[in-house]
Each structure stands twice: as C-alpha cells, then as structure tokens.
Amino acid sequence: MHEHLTVVRHPLVQHKLTIMRDKETSTNSFRRLLREISQLLAYEITREMELTTRRIETPLCAMDAPEIDGKKLALISILRAGNGLLDGVLELIPAARVGFVGLYRDEKTLQPVQYYYKVPSRLEDRLVIALDPMLATGNSSAAAIDLLKNSGATNIRFMCLLAAPEGVKRMKEAHPDVPIVTAAVDERLNELGYIVPGLGDAGDRMFGTK
Ligand code: URA
Numbered sequence: 001m002h003e004h005l006t007v008v009r010h011p012l013v014q015h016k017l018t019i020m021r022d023k024e025t026s027t028n029s030f031r032r033l034l035r036e037i038s039q040l041l042a043y044e045i046t047r048e049m050e051l052t053t054r055r056i057e058t059p060l061c062a063m064d065a066p067e068i069d070g071k072k073l074a075l076i077s078i079l080r081a082g083n084g085l086l087d088g089v090l091e092l093i094p095a096a097r098v099g100f101v102g103l104y105r106d107e108k109t110l111q112p113v114q115y116y117y118k119v120p121s122r123l124e125d126r127l128v129i130a131l132d133p134m135l136a137t138g139n140s141s142a143a144a145i146d147l148l149k150n151s152g153a154t155n156i157r158f159m160c161l162l163a164a165p166e167g168v169k170r171m172k173e174a175h176p177d178v179p180i181v182t183a184a185v186d187e188r189l190n191e192l193g194y195i196v197p198g199l200g201d202a203g204d205r206m207f208g209t210k
Pocket residue numbers: 081134136193194195196198199200201202203
C-alpha cells in the first residue's frame with residue numbers, strides 16, 4: 001500500500017456510512033453497520049499482503065495454492081471505540097493477534113492520556129493494523145502509533161471510519177510511513193474536537209452510553 005490516504009468509495013460502504021451518520025439510527029443498527037463496514041475496510045487494507053504457496057492435494061490433483069505469508073497480523077484496538085471495528089475485522093481474520101491501547105482525550109487540552117497498553121509479541125515481524133473509527137485531531141492516533149513503534153512495529157496501517165482533514169494532516173506529519181484507510185474525509189473539526197458533519201461520538205453511539 002503506497003498511498004498515505006485511501007478513501008474507500010465503494011457504494012456499499014458509502015450507503016452504510018450514511019445510515020450510521022443519521023442521528024435516528026439505533027445503537028443496535030449502528031453497531032451492526034460498523035461491523036459490516038469494518039470488514040469492507042479490512043478487505044481494502046489487507047489487499048497487498050504478501051502471499052506464499054503451500055502444496056496441497058485437491059480431490060483431483062496436487063497444487064501449489066496461495067496462502068498469506070509471514071506471522072499472524074496484529075490488530076490493535078484504540079479503546080474504546082476501536083472495539084467496534086475490531087469485532088468485524090476479527091470475524092474476517094480470526095487468526096489475528098489482538099492488542100489494546102487505552103487513551104482518553106483530555107476534554108480541555110484535547111491531548112491523549114494513556115491508561116492501558118497490552119500488545120502481541122514480535123510486532124516487528126507482523127503487519128500491524130491500528131483501529132480507531134474517528135481520526136479527529138489525530139493526537140491520540142499519532143500517540144498510539146508512537147507506542148506501537150516503540151514496541152518494535154515497522155509495518156503499520158491505520159483503519160478508521162471517518163477522518164477530519166486536520167487528523168489526516170497530523171498523521172501525515174507524525175507518521176508518513178503509516179497508510180490510512182477510511183470511508184470518508186469530512187469537512188472539519190468543530191471547537192469541541194468533533195468531526196463535522198460526522199456522526200457524533202462513535203463510542204456513545206455504538207455502546208449506547210450518554
Ligand atoms: N471522536 C468521536 O467519537 N467523534 C468525533 O467526532 C471526534 C472524535
């Protein structure tokens with residue numbers, strides 16, 4: 001994957017995203033749609049994974065059949081909203097290893113504060129996909145990627161549902177080597193750090209809190 005930013009414009013993704021943005025959409029539907037979109041984004045973000053071949057016997061003959069090369073990839077959920085993407089991606093890639101980064105956004109400074117960190121071993125040998133539905137200021141995403149790099153990760157991709165231009169810019173400055181895959185880049189951030197038009201607080205909408 002060479003582009004820094006990939007917007008997945010597939011009609012299924014865009015249609016589902018519209019339903020998610022609608023404030024009348026229930027928690028139940030929001031969660032289901034997020035799971036579905038996460039699988040379509042995962043399809044895109046894993047497009048260029050390396051393949052090798054394995055000798056197998058079909059009922060008819062032997063063949064060298066393709067399979068994914070290397071160590072199991074690592075999915076890193078940036079808590080708590082990352083879990084909404086994690087569920088769907090894990091259904092698609094059930095053998096993946098899973099890690100969690102707990103960061104909350106200080107409401108006043110909008111800066112990330114770490115409260116949890118647990119990731120799989122040997123990150124340096126894995127494709128690492130960081131998951132966070134909302135790339136807003138980019139501060140917490142950039143901080144999460146810093147932590148993953150400190151743990152040895154060198155091949156990292158970032159999956160989100162929605163991005164603000166400010167977040168994309170921040171990530172490009174901080175981590176130009178980390179491709180971003182998203183369903184849309186919205187207009188801007190508001191003064192509270194929310195993406196506009198956006199979909200509100202992704203965590204609240206998927207977990208029914210607030
Ligand atoms: N986090 C969210 O959940 N929503 C936004 O709009 C920005 C950050």
